Amino acid sequence: MLMKYPDVSQQTGTDAGLAAVLRMAVGRLARRLRAQRPDSSLSLGQGAVLFALARHGTMTPGALAEYEKVQPPSMTRIVSALEERGLVRRMKHPDDRRQQLVELTDEGALLVQSDQQRREAWLTQRLAELTREEKATLRTAAEILNRLSRS
């Protein structure tokens, strides 16, 4: 193989090199996941919001936007799309009428539970081919990546 430039694996010893490799890996997998997503299912952002609501209960649109690292208008669109599909419900905040509370409907909760396996089918299949150690690495890595995203 022609190697005009130093092998990048040597660059992962530095934070900057690791950042480069990680950025590529994350970008490539995100594109791959998007391609695998069935038409009938949810977008990456919609799925993440349902997931967050399942974890945290009701949240305001603003809190969801901050949590998912998108701007408020983007969250408006995501929540509106979910509401049109009957998966979430917007309620008035009891104390502050500027705010809203977003909550899963029964249908939304069901989708989170029952659709999760189906939506992750491709990735689940790939994961099944990994060793226990590799899966443990990814489990730990996922937590670290979430921490990075939130900082």
Add this chain to the structure above:
Amino acid sequence: MLMKYPDVSQQTGTDAGLAAVLRMAVGRLARRLRAQRPDSSLSLGQGAVLFALARHGTMTPGALAEYEKVQPPSMTRIVSALEERGLVRRMKHPDDRRQQLVELTDEGALLVQSDQQRREAWLTQRLAELTREEKATLRTAAEILNRLSRS
């Protein structure tokens, strides 16, 4: 905290649960990285292509599309954008005139080298706050993620 539904961390014991968590983590970090990218710099896809060319030398557009998991028309756009900026050069394939070979220009190679740290600055900063063990985990995880994307 209101917990209407089981904590997802309990679900990571299964491949499907890990797939769900990993998909969220990757999607969120990809959005975050996109937001951090400076205007003057390259898109995620453009950067990945320059990176691949630096690693593998010349590649055909088709090979690049397959490697980066995008459709050929998308790769045409990416390569055209890079060529307009003088970062890559398209050459005729010596044996098959239907094909082309894409190669880094000197300017492109320089950008890969010198711009890498700058483009990953935000992520590098975040990585610096991690322990050695956590960084080692991410290094290993990046390799696994790349393998997943290619399978």
Add this chain to the structure above:
DNA sequence: TATTGTTATACTCTATAACTATA
């Protein structure tokens, strides 16, 4: 006929700026 790559077109997702309602 099959393959490589491009052009044409449309869709999805996101952001910034301006606006409304409430505090």
Add this chain to the structure above:
DNA sequence: TATAGTTATAGAGTATAACAATA
């Protein structure tokens, strides 16, 4: 005045379908 959320608009990135050139 400041804050929460929405609407309007634009930009980036991707895909599918149709096409051109070559094998």
